[in-house]
Amino acid sequence: MSKVHVQTTINGEAVEYLCEPQQSFLDVLREDLLKQGTKEGCATGDCGACSVLLDGRLVCACLMLGVEAEGRTLTTIEGIASDDGLHPIQQKFLEHAALQCGICTPGFIVATKALLDKNPNPDETTIRYWLAGNLCRCTGYDKIVRAVQAAAEELAQEA
Amino acid sequence: MAEAVDYKYIGTSPVRPDGVDKVTGRAQFAADQNMPNTLYGKILRSPHAHANIKSVDVSKALAMEGVYAAVSGADFPGGARGKVGGEGGGDIGDVARNIMARDKALYHGHAVAAVAATSLTIADAALAMIDVEYETLAPVLDVVAAMAADSPLLDATNFTKNLPETPDKPSNIASVTVLTRGNVDEGFEQADVTVEGEYHIPMAHQGYIEPHACTATVNEEGKATVWCSTQGHFEFRSMTSKILDWKVGDLKFIPAEIGGGFGGKTTVYLEPVAVLLSKLAGRPVKMMMSREEVFRATGPTSGSVCRVKVGAKKDGTITAAKAWLAYEAGAFAGAPIGPGAMAIFAPYVLENFHVEAHDVLVNKPKVAAYRAPGAPQSMHAMEIALDDIAREIGMDPLDLRLKNAASEGTRAPYGPKFPAIGFKECLEAAKAHPNYTAPVPEGAGRGVAAGFWFNIGMQSSAEVRINEDGTVIIMEGNPDIGGSRASMCLMAAETLGVDYERVKAYIGDTESTGFCNVTGGSRTTFATGMAVVQACEDIIAQCKARAAATWGVDEDQVEWEDGQAIPAPGVNADVTPMSLADVMASAHKTGGPLLGRASLNASGAGASFSVNFVDLMVDKETGKVDVLAFTAIQDAGTAIHPAYVEGQMQGGAAQGLGWALNEEYIYDADGVMENAGFLDYRVPVASDLPMIDCQIIEVPNPRHPYGVRGVGETPIVAPLAAAANAVRAATGVRINDLPLSPPNILAAIDSD
Amino acid sequence: MARIVFHDQLLPATNGEREIEVTVENYRDLLVVLEARWPGIGERLAKSAVAIDGQIYQDAFLEPIAANSEVFFMSRIEGG
Numbered sequence: 001m002s003k004v005h006v007q008t009t010i011n012g013e014a015v016e017y018l019c020e021p022q023q024s025f026l027d028v029l030r031e032d033l034l035k036q037g038t039k040e041g042c043a044t045g046d047c048g049a050c051s052v053l054l055d056g057r058l059v060c061a062c063l064m065l066g067v068e069a070e071g072r073t074l075t076t077i078e079g080i081a082s083d084d085g086l087h088p089i090q091q092k093f094l095e096h097a098a099l100q101c102g103i104c105t106p107g108f109i110v111a112t113k114a115l116l117d118k119n120p121n122p123d124e125t126t127i128r129y130w131l132a133g134n135l136c137r138c139t140g141y142d143k144i145v146r147a148v149q150a151a152a153e154e155l156a157q158e159a
Numbered sequence: 160m161a162e163a164v165d166y167k168y169i170g171t172s173p174v175r176p177d178g179v180d181k182v183t184g185r186a187q188f189a190a191d192q193n194m195p196n197t198l199y200g201k202i203l204r205s206p207h208a209h210a211n212i213k214s215v216d217v218s219k220a221l222a223m224e225g226v227y228a229a230v231s232g233a234d235f236p237g238g239a240r241g242k243v244g245g246e247g248g249g250d251i252g253d254v255a256r257n258i259m260a261r262d263k264a265l266y267h268g269h270a271v272a273a274v275a276a277t278s279l280t281i282a283d284a285a286l287a288m289i290d291v292e293y294e295t296l297a298p299v300l301d302v303v304a305a306m307a308a309d310s311p312l313l314d315a316t317n318f319t320k321n322l323p324e325t326p327d328k329p330s331n332i333a334s335v336t337v338l339t340r341g342n343v344d345e346g347f348e349q350a351d352v353t354v355e356g357e358y359h360i361p362m363a364h365q366g367y368i369e370p371h372a373c374t375a376t377v378n379e380e381g382k383a384t385v386w387c388s389t390q391g392h393f394e395f396r397s398m399t400s401k402i403l404d405w406k407v408g409d410l411k412f413i414p415a416e417i418g419g420g421f422g423g424k425t426t427v428y429l430e431p432v433a434v435l436l437s438k439l440a441g442r443p444v445k446m447m448m449s450r451e452e453v454f455r456a457t458g459p460t461s462g463s464v465c466r467v468k469v470g471a472k473k474d475g476t477i478t479a480a481k482a483w484l485a486y487e488a489g490a491f492a493g494a495p496i497g498p499g500a501m502a503i504f505a506p507y508v509l510e511n512f513h514v515e516a517h518d519v520l521v522n523k524p525k526v527a528a529y530r531a532p533g534a535p536q537s538m539h540a541m542e543i544a545l546d547d548i549a550r551e552i553g554m555d556p557l558d559l560r561l562k563n564a565a566s567e568g569t570r571a572p573y574g575p576k577f578p579a580i581g582f583k584e585c586l587e588a589a590k591a592h593p594n595y596t597a598p599v600p601e602g603a604g605r606g607v608a609a610g611f612w613f614n615i616g617m618q619s620s621a622e623v624r625i626n627e628d629g630t631v632i633i634m635e636g637n638p639d640i641g642g643s644r645a646s647m648c649l650m651a652a653e654t655l656g657v658d659y660e661r662v663k664a665y666i667g668d669t670e671s672t673g674f675c676n677v678t679g680g681s682r683t684t685f686a687t688g689m690a691v692v693q694a695c696e697d698i699i700a701q702c703k704a705r706a707a708a709t710w711g712v713d714e715d716q717v718e719w720e721d722g723q724a725i726p727a728p729g730v731n732a733d734v735t736p737m738s739l740a741d742v743m744a745s746a747h748k749t750g751g752p753l754l755g756r757a758s759l760n761a762s763g764a765g766a767s768f769s770v771n772f773v774d775l776m777v778d779k780e781t782g783k784v785d786v787l788a789f790t791a792i793q794d795a796g797t798a799i800h801p802a803y804v805e806g807q808m809q810g811g812a813a814q815g816l817g818w819a820l821n822e823e824y825i826y827d828a829d830g831v832m833e834n835a836g837f838l839d840y841r842v843p844v845a846s847d848l849p850m851i852d853c854q855i856i857e858v859p860n861p862r863h864p865y866g867v868r869g870v871g872e873t874p875i876v877a878p879l880a881a882a883a884n885a886v887r888a889a890t891g892v893r894i895n896d897l898p899l900s901p902p903n904i905l906a907a908i909d910s911d
Numbered sequence: 912m913a914r915i916v917f918h919d920q921l922l923p924a925t926n927g928e929r930e931i932e933v934t935v936e937n938y939r940d941l942l943v944v945l946e947a948r949w950p951g952i953g954e955r956l957a958k959s960a961v962a963i964d965g966q967i968y969q970d971a972f973l974e975p976i977a978a979n980s981e982v983f984f985m986s987r988i989e990g991g
Contacts, residue, residue, distance in 0.1 A: 020280065027279075036191040037184015039418070041368040042450040046837035049368055077184035090182040094174045097802035100641035100810065102181030103369040103418025109182060125846075132846040135837060137366050137419050138641060139806055140813030141845040321920040323927075336986065337919035365991070422991020497986030530991040574916055574983030575962035613988045617969055680990025762968045862966065872991055 011079030019066035048134030100138035205264035208830025237404035265490030268455030298830035333492030346479025346511030350470025369418020391677030422528030458527025495533030542880030581794025581858030604889025610876030616761030620673025629740030636675030656722035681869030693757030763862025782901030796868030811874020
C-alpha cells in the first residue's frame with residue numbers, strides 16, 4: 001500500500017510526512033512525528049487523552065486520519081506553552097494539584113484551552129460538561145475544575 | 160510516638176517536582192519510548208472464553224515479509240507452578256499461563272500467540288495468519304454456579320485449599336478462608352433486631368487511562384533492557400526472570416512515568432513477551448495494548464456475592480455478625496478473599512462473628528489488585544446491613560457506628576489489638592460536618608458508610624546524595640503514581656532542614672537504586688518515605704561527624720538545626736555553622752562526598768479509616784442518579800502533602816461512585832465481555848460529579864517518623880454502600896446489587 | 912508465656928490447635944519451636960503475615976517476643 005504525502009502546520013511549524021491512508025492522525029503524531037505529548041487512552045474517541053486543536057476546534061486525534069491534516073493548522077500540547085513559559089492553564093493545573101499520574105493532563109489542558117478561547121468565563125457546570133469528553137481516573141475532577149476556574153480568572157486579569 | 164507538631168514543610172502543598180514535564184507533554188510514559196530499528200509486537204487472543212488449545216501454528220505468520228518473530232505458549236520455558244511471583248502476582252505458574260496460554264484458553268481475550276513486525280499493520284495481518292485449533296468448552300461465568308459440584312471445571316487439578324480435610328474431587332473453588340470468634344448463635348439470640356441480605360457486585364476495572372505498554376531490547380550478549388508502565392519494576396523483573404527462566408542480572412527494568420494503575424499494574428502482561436520477541440528478532444520490540452485488550456485481558460477486580468446477617472440490640476450494640484463471601488478469581492486462583500474477610504467487620508467491636516470466604520475460578524480475566532483489594536465488596540454488604548439496622552431501631556447511622564466503633568485496644572477481627580486509630584474521630588467529624596448537619600435536599604436521599612484499609616509496609620530502599628551547592632538528590636525505587644516525589648521531597652526537606660525547592664526526587668531503575676516493593680498497598684509515602692527519612696538522618700550523622708572533625712570537637716558536641724551543623728549548647732567552640740554546601744565544600748578533606756542510604760522492611764503501617772456521606776437524587780422515571788454532594792472524611796495519620804491526600808480521597812470517591820452507579824463487566828452467555836470500551840464501560844466523567852468535599856483527620860501513626868498511615872486505598876471502600884444507602888433513602892427501595900444504574904434502579908422501583 | 916494464635920487456614924497444620932503458649936526470645940526462635948512441634952508448618956507460616964503485639968509484619972524475623980506478647984498469624988495483605 002503506497003503512502004500519502006501530507007503537508008500541514010503543527011504548532012506554527014510547517015510539517016510534511018508520509019502516512020498510510022488508514023493511519024490515524026494520533027498514530028502519525030506519536031509514532032512517526034514523535035510528538036508524544038498527545039496520549040492514547042482508547043483510540044475510539046471516548047477518553048480525550050489525544051485532544052488536539054484542528055483549526056482551533058477541539059478534536060480527538062484518534063478519530064482523525066493522518067491524511068485529513070492536509071492544509072490544516074493543528075495545535076498539540078507541545079504548542080500550548082510559549083517562549084515566556086507555561087500557559088496560565090498549565091500553571092494552574094500545577095498549583096491546584098490537578099494531576100496525579102499525568103497521562104490525561106495534556107488532553108485536559110488542550111481541551112481547557114479550547115474552552116477558554118471560546119468562553120473566557122465559564123461557570124462550573126459549563127466546565128464540567130465541556131470536559132466531559134476527557135476522562136481522568138485519578139482526581140475525581142475536583143481539582144481539575146478548580147484549576148480551570150483559576151486559569152479563567154488569571155486570563156481575565158491578564159486581558 | 161509522632162505527636163501532632165508544627166512542621167515547616169510537611170503539611171504544605173507545593174508544586175510537584177515532576178509537574179512541569181507533565182503539563183507540557185514532556186514526561187515520558189511507556190508508550191513514548193522510541194529506539195531506532197524498533198519492531199511492533201502484537202498479541203493474538205482467544206476468541207473463546209473456555210477452550211482446549213489443540214495446536215498453535217505460527218509458521219505462516221513468520222514467513223510473511225516484515226515479520227521477525229512469532230511465539231506461543233510452548234516458547235515460554237519458565238513458570239513452574241507453586242512459586243510466589245511477587246506482590247499482586249500470585250503463583251508465578253499462573254502468571255506465566257495468564258500472559259500466554261499453554262494448553263487451555265481460560266477467558267475471552269486470553270493471549271495465545273504473539274508476533275513482532277515492522278509495522279502495526281503488518282503485525283495485525285500476521286496475527287490473522289496464525290492457526291490455532293481450539294476445542295471449545297462450556298464457559299463458567301456465574302460465581303455461585305461455579306462452586307456447584309457438577310460445574311464444568313477450569314482446572315481439573317484444582318483441589319480446594321484450606322479445608323479441614325483435603326477434598327477428594329477437584330472443583331472451581333481455589334481456596335476457602337474462615338475467620339471466627341465467639342458464638343454467633345448466642346449472639347443472634349441476644350439481638351433485638353436482625354437484618355440479612357445477599358449482595359451482588361459486578362467485576363470492575365481500575366480503568367487507568369494509560370493502556371499497558373513496554374519496549375524491550377535484547378542485545379547480542381543476551382542482556383535485556385525493558386521500559387514499561389509498572390507499579391513495581393523490581394517485581395516485574397523478578398516475574399519476567401521466572402517466566403522466561405532468565406537470570407535476574409540479565410534483565411534491566413526502567414520504569415517509565417506511569418499513567419495510573421490502582422493495583423492493576425502490579426503484575427506483568429506484556430514484558431516477558433516483548434523480551435522473548437526481541438531476543439528472537441534481534442531488534443527492539445514495542446508493545447502497546449489497545450483499550451479493548453486492557454478490559455478483556457488485564458486484571459480487573461472480583462465480582463462478588465456476599466451474604467451478611469447482623470444482629471443488634473435496641474440501643475445499637477451489635478451482638479453478632481455472619482458473612483458468606485464468594486469472590487471471582489477469574490481464570491486463576493487469587494481473589495482477595497483474605498483481606499475481604501478481615502476487613503468486613505474491622506471498624507467495629509464484635510464479640511461474635513463468623514466469616515467464610517471463597518476464591519472461585521470462573522472464565523473471566525485473572526483478577527489483579529484494585530485499591531483496597533477485597534474490602535469494597537464485603538464492606539458494602541456490612542455497611543448496608545448497618546444502615547438497615549439504624550433505620551429499624553430509629554438511630555442515626557453515624558451514632559450506630561459510634562456506638563460500635565473500634566478504637567485503640569479493640570481486638571480486630573483478624574486477631575491483634577488496634578494501636579492508635581482514628582475511626583471515632585472520623586465519625587465525630589462527620590457528625591459535626593456542615594454538610595451533614597445541613598438538611599437533605601428535597602427529594603434526595605443521604606447515605607452514610609464507613610471504610611477501612613490495613614495499609615502495608617514491606618521493603619524499600621533510598622539514597623540521598625548532596626551536590627556541591629548543597630542541593631539534595633533523592634533516589635528511590637517506587638514509581639510515582641500520584642505525586643509521591645513531592646512527598647519524598649517534603650519529608651527530606653523537613654528532616655534535613657533545607658528548602659523544598661532544593662530537593663529533587665528520582666525514581667531509579669533496577670540497576671540504579673536499591674530494591675523496592677511495588678507502589679501499592681498505600682505503602683510508598685509510609686515505607687519508602689521512612690527510608691528517605693532514614694537516609695537523610697544518615698546524611699545528618701555524617702555532617703555532624705564532618706563538622707566535629709573540622710572543628711576538632713567530639714561528635715556529640717555537634718547538633719543539626721535548620722539545615723546546619725552547629726556546636727551543641729555549652730560547647731564553647733568558636734566556629735561557623737556548616738550547611739550541607741559547607742560540608743560538601745570541604746568534603747575532599749573530611750572523607751569524600753556525602754552519600755546517605757537506608758534500606759528497610761517497614762512494619763507498623765497504620766490502618767486508615769474513613770466515613771463518607773453522599774446526597775443522591777434519583778429520577779424515578781428514568782432511574783438516573785445524580786450526585787448532589789459528596790463528603791469524604793479520612794484519617795491520614797499525618798498528611799505530608801495535603802492536596803495530594805485530598806486527591807487520593809477524591810479520586811477514590813470517584814472510582815467508588817463509578818463502581819456503585821455504572822461500572823460493570825457485562826458478559827454474554829458465551830463469556831464475551833460486551834462493553835470492552837470506555838463508551839460502554841462508563842467511568843465517571845466531570846459532569847457526573849460535584850466537588851468532593853474532603854476533611855483530613857490526623858491521628859498520627861506512632862510507627863512512622865512523621866506519623867504517616869498511607870491513604871491511597873481506603874477512599875474507594877465507603878462510596879459503594881454510601882451510594883446504596885442514599886438510593887434507599889431517596890426511593891424507599893433497598894437495592895442490594897450494584898451497579899445502581901438506570902435499568903437496575905427502574906427494575907427495583909417497578910418490582911417494589 | 913507468649914500467646915500464639917493460628918488462623919483457620921493453619922489449623923490443618925496444627926492438628927486443630929488454635930492457640931498455644933510458649934516462651935521464646937524472638938520470632939525466629941518461635942518458628943524453630945513450631946517447626947519442631949509440627950514439622951512442615953514453617954512453609955505455611957512463610958506465606959502468612961504475623962501480628963506481634965498489634966503490629967502487623969508481612970515478614971517478621973528478629974522481632975522480639977516478650978513473655979506477655981500476643982502473636983497472631985493472619986492472611987497476607989496485598990494492596991493496590
